[in-house]
Every structure is written in C-alpha cells, then in structure tokens.
Amino acid sequence: SQQGEEDPQALSIQEGENATMNCSYKTSINNLQWYRQNSGRGLVHLILIRSNEREKHSGRLRVTLDTSKKSSSLLITASRAADTASYFCATPSRDSNYQLIWGAGTKLIIKP
Amino acid sequence: ETGVTQSPTHLIKTRGQQVTLRCSSQSGHNTVSWYQQALGQGPQFIFQYYREEENGRGNFPPRFSGLQFPNYSSELNVNALELDDSALYLCASSLWREGPNEQFFGPGTRLTVL
Numbered sequence: 001s002q003q004g005e006e007d008p009q010a011l012s013i014q015e016g017e018n019a020t021m022n023c024s025y026k027t028s029i030n031n032l033q034w035y036r037q038n039s040g041r042g043l044v045h046l047i048l049i050r051s052n053e054r055e056k057h058s059g060r061l062r063v064t065l066d067t068s069k070k071s072s073s074l075l076i077t078a079s080r081a082a083d084t085a086s087y088f089c090a091t092p093s094r095d096s097n098y099q100l101i102w103g104a105g106t107k108l109i110i111k112p
Numbered sequence: 113e114t115g116v117t118q119s120p121t122h123l124i125k126t127r128g129q130q131v132t133l134r135c136s137s138q139s140g141h142n143t144v145s146w147y148q149q150a151l152g153q154g155p156q157f158i159f160q161y162y163r164e165e166e167n168g169r170g171n172f173p174p175r176f177s178g179l180q181f182p183n184y185s186s187e188l189n190v191n192a193l194e195l196d197d198s199a200l201y202l203c204a205s206s207l208w209r210e211g212p213n214e215q216f217f218g219p220g221t222r223l224t225v226l
C-alpha cells in the first residue's frame with residue numbers, strides 16, 4: 001500500500017520558473033523524506049524533515065511539513081534542465097521506522 | 113567512498129525461472145533494503161537486512177528471499193518468476209542508528225520476465 005501521494009502527477013514548466021509539488025500521507029509520522037529519480041534509475045536523497053520541523057532548506061530546495069494536514073511540499077526555485085526527474089516523498093511505515101512507504105511520484109519536466 | 117552498486121544492469125528471464133540480483137553496499141553501511149519499482153510507480157519495500165538477518169519484510173511472497181553477507185553485500189533471489197515480477201529492483205544501503213536515516217540507492221536492475 002502507498003502512504004504518500006504526490007500531486008501533481010506531472011508538471012511541465014519553463015527553465016527558471018519555480019516548481020512546487022505536494023505530498024499527502026495518511027498516518028502520523030516522525031519524519032518525511034524527499035527523493036529524486038532520473039530516467040527510471042536509482043533514487044537520490046534530497047531532504048529529510050522531522051515531524052517537529054515546519055520548514056527546511058537545502059540549496060534551491062525548500063520543504064515544508066504540515067502535520068495537522070498530513071501534507072508536505074517541495075519547492076524547487078529557479079529550475080534548471082537538470083532538475084527534470086521524478087520526485088518522490090517517502091515516510092516510515094506505521095509499524096516500523098526502517099520501512100519506507102512511497103508515493104507514486106511527480107514527474108517534473110523543465111523546458112529549456 | 114564507494115557508492116552502492118548493483119548487478120546485473122538488465123536481465124531477461126522466462127516465467128518459472130529463478131533469478132539472483134546482487135548489491136554491494138556503500139562503505140561503512142550495515143543495512144540494506146530491497147525495493148521493487150513497477151513502471152510509473154513508487155518503490156515497494158520488499159525486505160531489509162541488518163547484520164545478516166532479515167529485519168523486516170513488506171507484502172511480498174516467500175519466493176522473494178534474500179541474503180546479506182559479512183561484508184554487507186546482499187542478494188535478492190526470486191523463484192518461480194511471474195510476468196508481474198517485471199520491474200526495476202533497487203537496493204539501498206544505510207547506517208543503522210537510532211532515529212531516521214537516509215538511504216543510498218544503487219542504479220537498479222531492470223528485470224524483464226517473458
């Protein structure tokens with residue numbers, strides 16, 4: 001079963017614009033992670049945000065977490081062609097902290 | 113620091129056959145997780161190994177089995193292959209410690225079952 005659901009499923013923007021994607025989850029969590037995947041290959045960890053954090057930054061990435069709404073957002077500012085990828089949120093399973101439950105991802109396309 | 117590697121890159125098998133996929137963890141990591149990712153979907157957790165023992169399992173049948181070796185490399189074995197087993201298989205290594213930790217993924221093995 002999938003815990004997180006990303007929205008939108010696909011997003012196409014011009015280079016230089018900002019991209020925002022959202023993740024909703026069902027059960028209470030102690031952290032939420034965002035990953036990027038290029039061309040159906042391995043995933044790369046982007047940011048981990050804990051349940052007691054509301055916002056976290058890493059370079060051009062900004063992640064927010066609203067535990068009351070069970071949702072998170074990932075903002076990529078000043079997008080580049082190299083940001084074209086699928087983006088996934090992942091949360092620990094309700095039963096164990098080591099099992100990550102993933103959404104279906106947002107496919108982001110940056111047009112030059 | 114060596115990253116996570118997987119072999120082979122691609123594999124084609126027929127229904128009923130058996131397959132073994134291999135993963136070499138990142139240096140210093142003691143935990144490996146395996147995921148199945150169908151086309152257009154997010155990864156599905158298969159199982160995790162810590163100190164050579166299965167440390168948790170997702171909703172996969174027993175014909176999916178694994179091993180972790182003393183050097184923390186790992187194998188995923190799938191018996192009696194079915195068409196639906198066609199997917200990208202990802203392994204991820206991490207360092208087990210208290211609290212959440214990030215996982216480092218290999219490039220995956222693309223398995224096609226005909």
